[in-house]
Amino acid sequence: GESVGLHLPTLSVQEGDNSIINCAYSNSASDYFIWYKQESGKGPQFIIDIRSNMDKRQGQRVTVLLNKTVKHLSLQIAATQPGDSAVYFCAENDRGGGADGLTFGKGTHLIIQP
């Protein structure tokens, strides 16, 4: 299948600042997008998801933006905290989240500076 990629392997932000993690995808048939956070030694933890019929969705301190025109997805984290340090993956699926499985990007390592 087509791949999902991330623009930057590492992102360093100051504690308290907002973080923006970007993701590009190439499969125009993708209709479901999801962000995961993975801490060292743990499995991916669900953050937020969005379907292609939406362009924005908000959660607690997080917002996901979807731009289908340019096939771009972003995750915004407000008031970044030390506990936000992790690798962040975007993933997509083009069958409504169904049996083809999620296609993951390589991940962005978010580092929080004190």
Add this chain to the structure above:
Amino acid sequence: ETGVTQSPTHLIKTRGQQVTLRCSSQSGHNTVSWYQQALGQGPQFIFQYYREEENGRGNFPPRFSGLQFPNYSSELNVNALELDDSALYLCASSFSGVNSPLHFGNGTRLTVT
């Protein structure tokens, strides 16, 4: 609510051997998926089970096989292990509805020597 649990957490095998990894789904979930995550990479989809049958598969050879049991727990079996099979194997469960995200366990770290 019990999350996804996997066993064992770590495993070392020799090339050519066979391995079985186990997973208990999150309560209320009826679909289970397995992913392989190589070091420094994102997870790659192996296959998915629903109603005890495989209903989706990624680009993995037949020596990767699985089972789902009536209680929605699952096994991943890998035969004829190769060095490149060394990875973190992640199990994820979900409810079969299209708006249900995957919830992952913490994985089994497999090392093949």
